[in-house]
Amino acid sequence: MTLLIPQPNHIHKPPVVPYRRLRKPYRFPVIFAVSGKQLILSGKVRAVEPKEAKTVVASEGYVLLDVRPNWEREKARVKGSLHVPLFVEDTDNGPITLLKKWIHLGYIGLWTGQRFTMFNDKFTLRVVEAVPDKESKVLVACGEGLRSLVAVSKLDGEGYKSLGWLTGGFNRATEGDFPEIEGTEELRFATIGGASYYFLKLLVLLQSFGQNSKE
Template sequence: MAVQLNHLSTLNSNKHEKQPKPPLPTTRRRPTATLQVHAVYSSNGRQLIQSGAVRPIEPKDAATAIVYEGFTLLDIRPAWEREKARVTGSLHVPLFVEDKDNSPVTLLKKWVHFGYIGLWTGQYFTTLNPDFLLQVEKAVPDKDSKLLVACGEGLRSMMAATKLFGGGYKKLGWLAGGFNRAGDGDFPAVEGTEKLQYATIGGASYYFLQLLIFLEGAGKSN
């Protein structure tokens, strides 16, 4: 009997050893496709700026770059931010547009934004403008043109500069820190009902976006 038990134990052991192990995952799951886009573009944008491929220009130096160096100010904020305040004569092509999709993914995003955070930010839900590059090319067909890309805080314009650089625009400036860091006299003429430095996404929405990008970057390094 002892021999039979030992024999069965050996067979069971061999049986377990011969079973194939489940394959290890080859890719890491990402929270959402939107996070991937934000993280990739912001990371590439920083690299372009650090390498000198995209020139950072402080708001106090923007007027000089526009008047004396031939830069065109490209405002990539959504229309509702631009309506509040804008630099007179600036070109407008939004990087983000209102997200009117009611698919389950979008509804989940809305639930996370309002339910999980628990804050009403007063902002529209946005999605990347799929025609951004095409619209810039239509407005500025000469890709040797100098474009100073600007948004409210500098993050979205960094993403826009990455897309433009990849699309062939090589003479790019980035408004460092965005309009938030602009002083009252940095731009000669401003239109709208608010001060330029306040007409931006701001508040919880902006910091939530920064947090998502930070978490995505941390996930890549692990």
């Protein structure tokens, strides 16, 4: 005799969702930074010291691409440089974003003066519009060199063949490294803001006072 076990008329099964749908089409900037560093170590992207920048731009025909956000560039910029920000200010005022902005302000913003940003999803599009020839020489620069690593990786993926990376960013630039600077600050201090800016000004003042006292 066969034992018959009654079965429910409808058995609920969770819907099968393709794995691709669960993945977001977004990769963290740190991944691109690592990729950019690998491109430099392999020699595919040229590392350019700030003291070499004037020659590279003036004599070798490199386009200087500044990827800093607007508020840094307004303080100081190389005259004639191309500007396409890699990150832009996040203007969303939803409750979750506002909470993130508040945390950012407390931990980072008050000290550095940096605003809460989001990735500029039109970055490569704007660069291609400005420099359509992908054989062009492009020297990518930011404040400290990290954001420009991300930008280098993105542009390499877009097909640019002759990329350069400003080692250490504008923060390592000294007077004379670039032909002409516009703005109200020294180029190397443009990234610094918030409380750290006034702390730096105090250190510079004390250093100057100490030198004058010795004289």
